[in-house]
Amino acid sequence: MDVVSPELNSLLPDEIMDTEEIEGPCDDTSPALATSTATTKTTDSMTGTTVSTSGLQKLTAPFTISPANHQIILNKVASSQATEAAKSAGTPAQVIKQEGQKLLVTTIGKSGQPIVLQLPHTGSKPGISQISGDTKTAAPQFKVVTIGGRPELKPVAGGAGNQLTTLQAQQLKTVQIAKKTPTSSAAPVKLIITKTVNSKGLSPQTSSPPVIAGRVLPQTSPVLPLRTITLSDPHNTSIQSIPGKKIAISPLKTPSKNIKPVQSVTVGGVGVSQFKTIIPLATQSNVQQIQVPGSKFHYVRLVTATTASSTGQPSGLSTSSIQTAKPMVVSSGPVRMSVPVIPAQTMKQVAPKPLTSAAQVVTTTQTQQRLIMPATPLPQIQPNFTNLPPGTVLTPAPGGGNVGYAVVPAQYVTQLQQSPFVTLASSPGFSASSAIQAQSRLPLNGLSTADTTSRPRKPCNCTKSQCLKLYCDCFANGEFCNNCNCNNCFNNLEHETERLKAIKTCLDRNPEAFKPKIGKGKEGESDRRHSKGCNCKRSGCLKNYCECYEAKIMCSSICKCIGCKNFEESPERKTLMHLADAAEVRVQQQTAAKTKLSSQISDLLMRTTPVNSSGGGRLPYTFVTKEVIEATCECLVEQVRKAEQTHQSQAEAERMILEEFGNCLMRIISSAAKAKADSASIGS
DNA sequence: GAGTTTGAAACT
DNA sequence: CAGTTTCAAACTC
Known part of the structure; x- marks a missing residue:
């Protein structure tokens, strides 16, 4: 016990x-x-x-x-x-x-x-x-x-x-x-x-x-x-x-x-x-x-x-x-x-x-x-x-x-x-314990880790700490290891005794070891700040090595960092932020475009499937002739021109091109399907 | 994926 | 408390 x-x-x-x-x-x-x-x-x-x-x-x-x-x-x-x-x-x-x-x-x-x-x-x-x-x-x-x-x-x-x-x-x-349910809020x-x-x-x-x-x-x-x-x-x-x-x-x-x-x-x-x-x-x-x-x-x-x-x-x-x-x-x-x-x-x-x-x-x-x-x-x-x-x-x-x-x-x-x-x-x-450990590898409630928490935690990769030291993020966050890649992990109920001992050791060393590092600052200060401050020396506090930067907060007066660039007016920080924002937007746009294109294609395939099945074969690839390819390329180039004329961002331009490509594909497939259906009806 | 860099944690 | 070592994550190639 x-x-x-x-x-x-x-x-x-x-x-x-x-x-x-x-x-x-x-x-x-x-x-x-x-x-x-x-x-x-x-x-x-x-x-x-x-x-x-x-x-x-x-x-x-x-x-x-x-x-x-x-x-x-x-x-x-x-x-x-x-x-x-x-x-x-x-x-x-x-x-x-x-x-x-x-x-x-x-x-x-x-x-x-x-x-x-x-x-x-x-x-x-x-x-x-x-x-x-x-x-x-x-x-x-x-x-x-x-x-x-x-x-x-x-x-x-x-x-x-x-x-x-x-x-x-x-x-x-x-x-x-x-x-x-979110959809039926009125439901009792x-x-x-x-x-x-x-x-x-x-x-x-x-x-x-x-x-x-x-x-x-x-x-x-x-x-x-x-x-x-x-x-x-x-x-x-x-x-x-x-x-x-x-x-x-x-x-x-x-x-x-x-x-x-x-x-x-x-x-x-x-x-x-x-x-x-x-x-x-x-x-x-x-x-x-x-x-x-x-x-x-x-x-x-x-x-x-x-x-x-x-x-x-x-x-x-x-x-x-x-x-x-x-x-x-x-x-x-x-x-x-x-x-x-x-x-x-x-x-x-x-x-x-x-x-x-x-x-x-x-x-x-x-x-x-x-x-x-x-x-x-x-x-x-x-x-x-x-x-x-x-x-x-x-x-x-x-x-x-x-x-x-x-x-x-x-x-x-x-x-x-x-x-x-x-x-x-x-x-x-x-x-x-065994069952628990087995279960611990399962996603939470059938949801992926990313889906189940607003604070997605990465799996740790500890090899020497047995996940019983604060090096281990899981342990530091007060969590059991779950879906981790750690070796010789003791951060579980099977090793509860050791774990408790480790907890005690950590608390002896630092009574606030398990408190969130990011908390409210003093009165009048920013809402969030690192409780201890960072000690960065070479990263300029603009890399994730820095706990402040990682937490997306500015360094504060309690930080002991050297060469800090993680402050409000820092041009480096602003540049980084802009880049990060742009990247994020771009990813979102690309994702949206891909999703749309994917749905269009799947929708098209759904619609053409009956034709294919009735025709008893695949669409003739011969429809993708040189002329068709050229026409498609022209359409895409036209989109590029349009994007340039309207001074669209690169991401938007890519989205437009992708969308146009999807439209071209749809037209090609539709034409092919239609032609095949026609030929089938004629043949019969 | 391997190797390097980095800074927090742990140790002395 | 300061210096050093250990450690794992972040980063680079």
Whole structure:
């Protein structure tokens, strides 16, 4: 079992736990958010998005999705209070009154289509869903939730815009939140929450193809409209974690005997590439996985915090006052997760669920877990998070309670999700690591690397560093190696121990080693600048050797470069920029011309194919006579003249010539086809 | 594709 | 902290 010992854990920055100390502008979209106490705020420096988490001592955890800022807040709320909270949020809320866990999903703002989902106790009546599974399971089991890339959600169960009845709520075993397709923005988003009762992991769910217990499905597949979040509760065997014990780092690396039903939450994005993943490790038996496509957050971390929340309450609703504010905490008994999600671009925030109930009864005071997913570029927001690269898993320090940290590269988990995750969780003998590594070579969610990330990362070629030093871009970016050409790579879960050690070494050397190098400068300075500045001597800072130039930013006062030409007024820089721009434009034009020509040719071939087939042969090449060639050349030359007369750029001239050539080809082929058709008709 | 150059990271 | 070495990416041929 690969875990981080408490010793190593203790070496890591303490600030991990200090999320509540983080200050940042509060971009609340609802009054409810503004009234919370003991909140945790995280702010995306790039976007200003604010994620707030409710106080840990509260049990309520509204889940809200704000179209305005792409925030998703998930909180468990008391039923009556949920309504209030939703009202305060400016939109009607749908509340399901029922004992047990309640999940309020509501939107703030435009959509005005709040969704309230209730997660009944395990002991509650079996749902109508075929996947409800074994009702004997004591603990509530849930977990696959996929939310469409758009925050706008419309309730499906119980009718759109209508409040769900208690019965409906009880029957609400399956909710689908379909990703809203870009083309049909008006299409309602389905929300499917599947309650899975994985009794001993032997109850595969077959009724709802998109929803598979314990498995997160690929999110960006164009043929898979539905985004699903599967909430599968681990068996209620032991929710209580044992302080001091090591915690499985990830389901992937978890030894077979520790593999438990996996809780996973996936939030689908619309055409988004980068998937961020959270793998909270609540307890020994509780492995949770959260994936949020379309966001930029990179890390997943579990943060524990002692709370005053009452334990032993299955739902926790009876004792908790409504926590209207900045709720990003999903609480459920002993395990509480706070999931601030601050995507750099889409700014979606998700707070997944929690579950539990069964085992909560035992203890009086328990530590709770919060899951925090900071966006990758969040130096100012949660600087502490960036100190830990993804993949880091921390076990609770001695006496620290059931605290677990997991920082996992989203893409890595995304790959995992493509793998038979259920199998991983249910098959003791399965080599998770091997499977993971195999999967890591696959494109993300069926998309190429270039398609899946706004920050395409080149594969590394490390040979000596084992990809465990900052020389390796993958490692430096806090990512596992994926599709790389490296040799003897240790930057993977198979070598988690070494990796963690390397991470620690790097952090010892430089606590900010894993922070983005490009961040905001001082007040009044440029928005972006290198955190340390470059030290170039020979490149003039006008080659990609220079980190400033590579990041397309100007050198600043903190740079120690010699002979720098990377400043605003630098003629060399301007020339370079112009050349680069021109080259880019040219490439684009050529690409466009090629595409057009290609389409024209293919279109022509399509049209002439019937003729050819009817004629039973190819077009006579003899049509390309000397006269035809000359005429074609004249046409092309004419285009050159035209381009010169109109003072077209070279790129444009090339485009015109290419286009004319395409037209000539079309005419030749058409004539040939026509002649052949005519001859065929005459012959018959 | 091989070899060179370059500068960050690592080391002393 | 400065100097040196190592390393992998960028670049050149």
